[in-house]
Amino acid sequence: MNATIDTTHYSRTxxxxxGDDTRSIDESVRLPVLALFGNAIHWFMVAVLISLxxxxxxxxxGFLNFSWANFLSYGRLVPIARDLFLYGWASQAALGAGIWxxxxxxxxxxxxxxxxxxxxxxxxxxxxVLWNLGVVLGSLAIFAxxxxxxxxxxxxxxxxxxxxxxxxxxGIWAVLLFDRSKNEDLKVPQWYLIAGFCSFPWIYGTxxxxxxxxxxxxxxxGAVQAWFSGSFLSLWLxxxxxxxxxxxxxxxxGSPLNRGSLAPLGFWSxxxxxxxNGIQRLIGGPVPAWMSSVGVVSSVLFLIPILIICINLLGIxxxxxxxxxxxxxxxxxxxxxxxxxxxGVIGAVSSLPMISAALHFTGVxxxxxxxxxxxxxxxxxxxxxxxxxxxxxGRECWSEKLSERHYWLSLVGFWLLIGMLVLEGLFTGxxxxxxxxxxxxxxxxxxxxxxxxxxxxxxxxxxxxxLGVNITRALAGDYLFPKR
Amino acid sequence: MHRLPTLLSGIFLxxxxxxxxLVAYPAIQLGRLVPVSDAETGGSLPPLYNGSAVAGQxxxxxxxxxxxxxxxxxxxxxxxxDIERGWGLRPSVARxxxxxxxxxxxxxxxxxxxxxxxxxxxxATAYYNELYAPASVSTEATMPSYSxxxxxxxxxxxxxxxxxxxxxxxxxxxxxxxxxTTDAKNLVAYLLSLKHDYALPEADSVKNSPAPPSH
Amino acid sequence: xxxxxxxxxxxxxxxxxxxxxxxxxxxxxxxxxxLLIWGGxxxxxxxxxxxxxxxxxxxxxxxxxGASAEAPPDPKVVGKRLYxxxxxxxxxxxxxxxxxxxxPLAGSDWVNSDSIHGDNHLVLLLLHGHQGPMNVEGQxxxxxxxxxxxxxxxxxxxxxTYIRSDWGNNAPAIDTSFVTLMRKESESQSDPWTQSxxxxxxxxxxxxxxxxxxxxAASAAPPAK
Numbered sequence: 001m002n003a004t005i006d007t008t009h010y011s012r013t014x015x016x017x018x019g020d021d022t023r024s025i026d027e028s029v030r031l032p033v034l035a036l037f038g039n040a041i042h043w044f045m046v047a048v049l050i051s052l053x054x055x056x057x058x059x060x061x062g063f064l065n066f067s068w069a070n071f072l073s074y075g076r077l078v079p080i081a082r083d084l085f086l087y088g089w090a091s092q093a094a095l096g097a098g099i100w101x102x103x104x105x106x107x108x109x110x111x112x113x114x115x116x117x118x119x120x121x122x123x124x125x126x127x128x129v130l131w132n133l134g135v136v137l138g139s140l141a142i143f144a145x146x147x148x149x150x151x152x153x154x155x156x157x158x159x160x161x162x163x164x165x166x167x168x169x170x171g172i173w174a175v176l177l178f179d180r181s182k183n184e185d186l187k188v189p190q191w192y193l194i195a196g197f198c199s200f201p202w203i204y205g206t207x208x209x210x211x212x213x214x215x216x217x218x219x220x221x222g223a224v225q226a227w228f229s230g231s232f233l234s235l236w237l238x239x240x241x242x243x244x245x246x247x248x249x250x251x252x253x254g255s256p257l258n259r260g261s262l263a264p265l266g267f268w269s270x271x272x273x274x275x276x277n278g279i280q281r282l283i284g285g286p287v288p289a290w291m292s293s294v295g296v297v298s299s300v301l302f303l304i305p306i307l308i309i310c311i312n313l314l315g316i317x318x319x320x321x322x323x324x325x326x327x328x329x330x331x332x333x334x335x336x337x338x339x340x341x342x343x344g345v346i347g348a349v350s351s352l353p354m355i356s357a358a359l360h361f362t363g364v365x366x367x368x369x370x371x372x373x374x375x376x377x378x379x380x381x382x383x384x385x386x387x388x389x390x391x392x393x394g395r396e397c398w399s400e401k402l403s404e405r406h407y408w409l410s411l412v413g414f415w416l417l418i419g420m421l422v423l424e425g426l427f428t429g430x431x432x433x434x435x436x437x438x439x440x441x442x443x444x445x446x447x448x449x450x451x452x453x454x455x456x457x458x459x460x461x462x463x464x465x466x467l468g469v470n471i472t473r474a475l476a477g478d479y480l481f482p483k484r
Numbered sequence: 485m486h487r488l489p490t491l492l493s494g495i496f497l498x499x500x501x502x503x504x505x506l507v508a509y510p511a512i513q514l515g516r517l518v519p520v521s522d523a524e525t526g527g528s529l530p531p532l533y534n535g536s537a538v539a540g541q542x543x544x545x546x547x548x549x550x551x552x553x554x555x556x557x558x559x560x561x562x563x564x565x566d567i568e569r570g571w572g573l574r575p576s577v578a579r580x581x582x583x584x585x586x587x588x589x590x591x592x593x594x595x596x597x598x599x600x601x602x603x604x605x606x607x608a609t610a611y612y613n614e615l616y617a618p619a620s621v622s623t624e625a626t627m628p629s630y631s632x633x634x635x636x637x638x639x640x641x642x643x644x645x646x647x648x649x650x651x652x653x654x655x656x657x658x659x660x661x662x663x664x665t666t667d668a669k670n671l672v673a674y675l676l677s678l679k680h681d682y683a684l685p686e687a688d689s690v691k692n693s694p695a696p697p698s699h
Numbered sequence: 700x701x702x703x704x705x706x707x708x709x710x711x712x713x714x715x716x717x718x719x720x721x722x723x724x725x726x727x728x729x730x731x732x733x734l735l736i737w738g739g740x741x742x743x744x745x746x747x748x749x750x751x752x753x754x755x756x757x758x759x760x761x762x763x764x765g766a767s768a769e770a771p772p773d774p775k776v777v778g779k780r781l782y783x784x785x786x787x788x789x790x791x792x793x794x795x796x797x798x799x800x801x802x803p804l805a806g807s808d809w810v811n812s813d814s815i816h817g818d819n820h821l822v823l824l825l826l827h828g829h830q831g832p833m834n835v836e837g838q839x840x841x842x843x844x845x846x847x848x849x850x851x852x853x854x855x856x857x858x859x860t861y862i863r864s865d866w867g868n869n870a871p872a873i874d875t876s877f878v879t880l881m882r883k884e885s886e887s888q889s890d891p892w893t894q895s896x897x898x899x900x901x902x903x904x905x906x907x908x909x910x911x912x913x914x915x916a917a918s919a920a921p922p923a924k
Contacts, residue, residue: 058594061618061628070632075548149545149586185486194488195495202499206507218587219578220514225589227506235499262723271495275502281591284562286576287510289747289756292559294505296745297738304731311727353756357563361554361593432593435568439596444624513751561745561755577754686752 014251015187016104023394028109029099030392032124034475036096037385039132041471043088044378048464050081052457058450071143079154080142086152086232087163088135090377091200092128094240095170097384098193099124100392101243105190110177120173127169134162150211150221152229160208167201188263189247195271196239203231223279223287230278233372234270241340241380242270242309245333248387249313252330258315266308273298273305280351284360292353299351306344313337328403333383335411339375342418343368358433363449364425367418374414374460382410382467389474397474406466413459420456424449514578520684529682530583533674540674541585543667547630554590555599555678570604571597572680577687580680594626602679609649611672612664617654633668636660774872778861781854785847786862794866800842802835805866809835812870817902822873822881825855828891846891852878877905 018025056063057074064072103110110120138155141147147154155163174197186194207228210216216224246263250256257263279287280295314337346368350359359365390397424446431442519528533541544550557572566572576599581587590597605611613620616634618627634648636656647661656662664672747753789801796803808816809824828846832839847855856875863870 057628058626061626065628065631067631067634067636070547070630073547073630073632074628075551076546078548078551145546147546147548149541149550149588151550151591184488186488186491191491194491198492198495199499202503206503210507210511215585216511217515217517218581218584219517220510221587222578222581222589223510223514224507225587227502231502259723268494268498271498272501275499276506279506282589284558285556285589286578286580286754287514288578288749288751289559289561289745289753290742290749291506292562293742293745293756297741301734301738304734307727307730353562357558357565360558360562361591365591432569433563433565435565435570439569440622440624443594443626559755575754686754 013254013256015107015189016101016247016251018104018107021107022104022391025103025107025109026100026391026394029103031121032128033096033100033388033392035125035128036092036099036131037389038471038475039128040089040092040096041385041467043084043092043135045464045468047081047084047089048457048461050077050084052454052461054078054081055450055454055457059447059454070145076142076145076147079147079151080139082152083138083142083154084135085373087138087155088132090237090373090381092131093381093385094196094237094377095131097244097381097388098197098240100388101189101240101247101384102193105187105193105247106177106184120176123169123173127166127173130162130166130169134159134166137162148212150225152225152232153207153212155212157208157213160204160212164201164204164208167204170197171201188257188260188267189243191264191267192239192243192246195267196236196243199231199235199239203228203236207232222282222285223291226278226280226282226287227275228278229281231275233377234274234277237372237377238270238274238340241336241377244380244384245309245313245337248383249330249333249337250316252327252333253316253318255317257312258317259311262308263312266305266312269301269305269308273302277302277347280347281365283351283353283356296351296353300348303344303348306341309337310341328398328407329383329386331383331407332379332386332410335414336376336379336383339371339379339414343371343376346371346422358429359425360429362425362429362432363421363423363446364429367421367425370414370417370421375418379410379414382406385471389471393474399470399473402466402470402473406463406470409459409463409466413456413463416459417453417456420449420452424453517579517582519579519582522682529684530580530680531677531682533583533677536670536673537677538585538674539666540670540672541588543633543671544588544674545586547633547671549598550588550590552590552592552594552626553588553596553598554593555588555597556590557597557599557680566597572600574680574683574687576680577684579684579686598675598678600678600680602676603681606676608672608676611675612648612668613650615668615671616648616662617650620651620654630668633671634662634664636662774857774860775864777854778857778859779865781850781858782861785850786858789842789844794862794868798838800840802833802838802840804862805868807835807868810862810870811868812904815898815902818873818877818905819881819900819903820897821859822855822878823885823888823897823900824892825859826878826882826885827888829894829897830891831893833894844891848882852876852882871905873905 053064053072054074054077057065057077061074066072070076099110134155138159141156141159142154146156148156153160207224210224211221211228215221246257276294276298279291280299283292283295285292346364349355350364350368386398386403427445427449428442431437431445432439519530521527522529522531555576557566557574557576559575560567567574580599581589605614610621612634614627615630617629618625619629637660639647639659639661643661644663646663648663650656650662745756747756790796790804791801794803794805802809804810808814809821812818812821824844826846826848829844832841834840850858852875856873856878859878860872862868863872
């Protein structure tokens with residue numbers, strides 16, 4: 001093992017392949033990763049279905065509105081869908097992807113044997129069970145009306161404590177690996193994974209402690225909640241996505257990172273700015289002026305790491321690998337990357353006070369959230385899924401047709417959704433600047449865009465269904481669809 | 485940065501900056517804000533909520549009102565339109581939320597801002613009609629009907645004093661009346677108490693507002 | 700853990716050259732530094748001194764010609780606040796007064812210095828108050844207006860500037876120096892004015908703002924009572 005600092009690692013194309021050892025690495029993490037991804041996909045599909053229902057409710061308020069079924073009301077379904085996306089799908093898939101990537105990047109099996117008497121598989125599977133239990137119980141609680149009322153943290157204290165406990169189990173696994181990893185030479189994707197996995201307990205624990213378990217005075221809750229929403233995305237989910245992008249794009253393209261020496265700057269600037277990013281949702285809000293201005297500055301400065309990521313990943317010479325067009329995994333990764341870039345630009349522009357005056361609280365804010373959750377986080381995780389599953393199962397398992405359909409439906413549905421949300425935001429926001437225009441009139445301007453958002457959600461649901469069928473065939477294909 | 489211990493310390497320190505600024509600072513500074521005394525009335529500002537309104541906050545949370553309605557009047561350094569639209573006499577400040585158990589700041593204005601709805605709609609009937617049959621108030625509204633907050637029951641003898649007066653197309657069948665449940669009454673009590681029309685040391689009520697409405 | 704990681708791939712020589720030896724583009728460095736400088740300045744000017752109780756950042760009004768932290772407060776804004784603290788009780792927030800009791804300020808000739816009323820009458824009225832019947836807009840009011848000479852010249856000029864600009868009134872501002880002048884000239888006045896006394900003083904306008912009055916700008920000393 002080369003103990004000196006290896007600067008050539010910026011110039012390698014793949015850290016994920018280790019020749020003959022690769023199979024045993026995959027074997028070692030197969031069960032936990034499959035369990036996490038499998039559960040995550042189910043939640044994803046439920047969440048996308050609920051999102052469609054919500055989009056329809058915006059244009060037909062009476063849709064699924066029954067006096068005996070108050071659990072189907074808009075106000076209850078929104079937090080359920082949002083939390084399913086965040087905790088049921090994204091966090092769980094990030095855990096699965098993170099464990100697989102960590103194992104491949106470390107180049108050794110990470111979860112196949114006992115370590116100091118702890119059976120690592122059991123640890124990770126228990127964590128998965130606990131996690132899903134927390135999600136189920138939390139969602140049921142919101143259905144029944146027992147919500148905390150704090151955005152993105154609606155699960156009651158006992159449900160979020162279950163999620164936190166689950167993550168602690170994963171933390172134990174990570175800590176057990178610490179000794180052995182102490183002297184390893186870490187590469188960029190690994191930094192992102194470590195940053196993400198280390199940040200999550202701190203972010204989730206602090207936010208729950210101060211907003212759910214032992215709530216602070218409501219005067220200070222706004223700032224903490226804003227911090228949580230920003231950090232959860234930028235310091236937990238985004239780093240895992242970036243680890244996937246940095247590890248898998250050069251490998252798929254057959255070329256190393258472009259100007260890899262910039263990557264550390266990108267890493268540290270994301271860590272620094274990501275925590276402050278959240279406060280941009282309170283620009284102009286009931287917080288001291290310096291918080292608003294920090295929100296503006298951090299949103300604009302966030303362009304720096306995004307620019308670096310662009311340079312690193314989009315500057316790669318892709319002509320060396322002509323099979324790029326057929327690679328679904330790569331295409332999802334690139335889709336994620338473009339979502340991130342769009343997100344950065346919209347974020348920077350819409351945080352400037354003059355523009356925030358018009359666009360805050362409109363469809364543009366919602367577009368940013370969708371760009372984050374669906375775009376910058378979900379698509380790279382799909383990229384990992386499409387690459388990892390065959391390796392974990394040891395056989396080609398995806399149906400090419402279904403994969404293509406999933407990709408195209410997701411691509412079109414996603415950009416249609418974003419486009420319509422942005423247009424809706426522009427129209428309503430600019431109209432609302434004039435106080436003489438009645439608010440209700442402005443709602444009617446939004447109608448055609450909301451209609452198209454329903455269409456977009458339909459496309460996304462269709463794509464999700466393609467994925468659902470695809471993965472069911474992949475996992476149980478031999479039993480359900482026996483070969484002729 | 486290429487070794488785990490260095491990396492971990494770096495991550496810890498960088499993470500700490502935003503944590504200190506956006507968690508520790510608000511918790512310590514904003515979290516220690518206390519009500520100020522009201523020279524005119526001898527009470528305190530922001531005023532306490534009555535018991536029904538406190539329960540109403542729970543209904544506001546469980547019905548998910550915060551996902552369509554904000555409760556923040558924006559600072560004039562960003563925009564005057566919130567104030568000019570009549571959503572408040574002055575921008576909201578942190579101390580305004582002191583009496584809430586959860587700060588329902590909101591992030592989406594599919595519906596109107598509600599931070600001063602108690603000054604705009606002063607009659608409980610208006611709220612009940614809006615909640616039960618929003619289409620009777622406005623045909624263009626995206627607001628769904630919260631009929632689960634009401635009971636449709638047979639008129640026993642005389643019509644109840646609490647029964648809603650609804651236009652014919654929304655009224656229940658003859659012999660039946662619509663009355664609000666306790667949840668609805670609590671929610672409306674909470675909404676009626678949403679008024680930030682008082683001045684605070686950090687928010688002079690007259691400084692940035694147009695002439696106050698003459699009753 | 701049964702095996703050690705081996706280093707699998709050999710670095711590609713040409714891409715190694717590519718990714719490491721190319722110097723960072725000066726444009727990139729320049730762009731980053733510019734962004735950081737912008738950020739620093741923005742934070743410095745818009746953070747309200749990083750104080751906990753400042754919610755309005757002193758942001759420049761992008762529409763042009765707006766207030767900055769160093770600009771003096773708008774007299775109309777200050778005047779409005781003073782008005783609501785001192786005058787609202789009688790003359791109401793709408794400036795319409797109370798019919799039969801307190802005269803209106805909206806559209807009032809007294810306030811706008813129209814026809815026989817001058818700026819000086821208005822200032823003197825505020826300084827020393829009024830007693831006895833008073834004719835405003837064709838109505839007679841017979842209430843007492845207290846004196847306000849305890850307010851500073853600045854405060855009086857702000858109040859008057861404000862009431863001359865709201866409720867449809869559109870008369871020029873009153874300058875603080877004019878108030879000082881009027882105060883000096885009426886030093887000997889001890890009781891509140893009666894209407895006949897006040898109107899006996901020749902009409903005079905505040906010429907310091909360059910407003911062109913219809914009547915000659917003769918500032919005569921009021922007759923001693």
